[in-house]
Amino acid sequence: MKMKKGDLIIVLVLAAAVISWLIINNPDRTSGERQIVIETNGDLYKVVAMEEGMERQEIHIEFKNGKYINIVIDENGAYVRDVVCPDKVCQKTGLISKAGQSIVCLPNRVVVYIEGKDESEIDGISF
Ligand SMILES: [Zn+2]
Structure with a gap:
């Protein structure tokens, strides 16, 4: 044709x-109303609003014994770039971009998750 x-x-x-x-x-x-929440030891550490075109930022959190975690946040979501962690499950999780997704680092007691409006969408599918 x-x-x-x-x-x-x-x-x-x-x-x-x-x-x-x-x-x-x-x-x-x-x-457009999502925010990335970082918790350490069950306490709120930082909340960053996700916005289109926002500047990429890296959050460095230090723990005892020289351990640390580097979390990168940008308009696409969040991921663990570098970490001192025995299992590195947090780093293997990769990028989280949708509300309700989370990164958990059990050894360092760090939780990163996305809060937002589209969270309920996940529940909406399964009925
Ligand atoms: Zn970890």
Whole structure:
């Protein structure tokens, strides 16, 4: 099948319409009220609001005996970049980006999780 120039334009216009529809209906973009919460030893350590285009920041937390954890936070979510941890489960978790997801470092007693509006969406699927 050979396409004429006019057909190609129609295809492009339709594709653009579909893409913009997907962006508008993407809950990650429309909710926009998410925050990354870091807890150490069960206490609140830091809360960072997730915003589009926000600057990447690295949070360095030191523990006793020279142990530490480096958590990177940016508009995509949070992950453990570097850690002194026997099992490194926290680092292996990788990036968390959706509300309700969490990174847990049991040996250092650190919890990182995302709080936000799209949290209820997960419950909505299973009924
Ligand atoms: Zn860990």
